[in-house]
Amino acid sequence: MGGPQVGQAVRVRVSIVDDHPVVIEGIRAWLRADSRIEVLRADAAISAGTSHADVAIVDLHLNGRLIVDEIAELARDNQRVIVFSQFTEQELVLAALDAGAYAFVAKSEGPDHLLQTVLAVAQDRPYVAPIAAGILAGDRSPGAPVLSERERTALLWWFQSMSKASVAARMGISPHTVDMYIRRARVKYARAGREAPTKADMLLRAIEDGLLDSDAADS
Numbered sequence: 126m127g128g129p130q131v132g133q134a135v136r137v138r139v140s141i142v143d144d145h146p147v148v149i150e151g152i153r154a155w156l157r158a159d160s161r162i163e164v165l166r167a168d169a170a171i172s173a174g175t176s177h178a179d180v181a182i183v184d185l186h187l188n189g190r191l192i193v194d195e196i197a198e199l200a201r202d203n204q205r206v207i208v209f210s211q212f213t214e215q216e217l218v219l220a221a222l223d224a225g226a227y228a229f230v231a232k233s234e235g236p237d238h239l240l241q242t243v244l245a246v247a248q249d250r251p252y253v254a255p256i257a258a259g260i261l262a263g264d265r266s267p268g269a270p271v272l273s274e275r276e277r278t279a280l281l282w283w284f285q286s287m288s289k290a291s292v293a294a295r296m297g298i299s300p301h302t303v304d305m306y307i308r309r310a311r312v313k314y315a316r317a318g319r320e321a322p323t324k325a326d327m328l329l330r331a332i333e334d335g336l337l338d339s340d341a342a343d344s
Contacts, residue, residue: 136160136161136162136163137161137162137163137179137180137243137244137247138163138165138177138178138179138180139156139162139163139164139165139178139179139180139181139182139243140164140165140166140167140168140175140177140178140180140181140182141153141164141166141167141168141181141182142167142168142169142170142171142175142181142182142183142184142187143167143169143182143183143184143187143209144169144170144184144187144188145184148184148232149167152164152167152182152209152239153167155236155239155240156239156240156243158236158240159240159244161244162240162243162244165177165178166178169187169188170187170188171183171187171192171195171199175199175204176199176202176204178204179205179247180205180206180207180227180243180246180247181199181204181205181206181207182207182209182239182243183196183199183206183207183208183209183226184208184209184210185208185209185210185212185217185221186210186211186212191217193220193221193224194224196208196221196224196225196226197224197225199225200224200225200226200298200299200301200302201225201298201299201302202299203299203300203301205227205246205247205301206225206226206227207226207227207228207229207230207239207242207243207246208221208222208226208228208229208230209230209231209232209239210229210231210232211231211232211233213231213233213256213260215260218256218257218260219260219273222257222305222309223273223275225298225299225301225302225305226305227246227301227305228242228245228246228252228253228254228257229254229256229257230242230254230256230257231254231256231257233256234254234255234256238254238255241254242254249301249304253312258312258316261309261312261313261316270310270313270314270316270317270319270334271313272310272313272336273306273309275296275306276306276307276309276310277336278296279292279296279303279306279307280306280307280310280327280331280336281331281336282295282296283303283307283324284324284327284328284331289303289304289307307327310327311327314327314330
């Protein structure tokens, strides 16, 4: 699903899924302040209409339960999901991102970070709010970032001259989720002071950290 080219004449269509009316009204008010954003609908649960938007802002905890599986289903349908939650435990944030969410914003981080995340996600640009950035940065050992199994798999198959679409098909996920895994790996390397802005840079980092040997890289 291609994102809109965000500008004054093009609106980013947003849906909101949260079971607290006061939160929905707060998000509406925050987003209404930017003329580029249009809120299509708001629901207390994920519905078919959620996927009609360019970006879905989804609470991680709905009606008394965590909805990581539902987030994964939206991601498989190529829906760009921003998880907006009061729960900021490392394992929950990483679980939401592993499920395929494009970004995580804590409710305590307020309107500016949510707005910037919406606009970035709509254009498939990375934007990492401070709490998620801290968690991603902490999810590593000194010197070498600790990549999740899914991140490593996506990178290794991508390095094997497979297109992102082919990697997605092989992993049973959407191409945008493959992009998300690669973006997250880049964020982790950048936080470790070892930036990897290109595929060649990422390949070098993988060899340096023993994720891939040079013979395999040449094959």
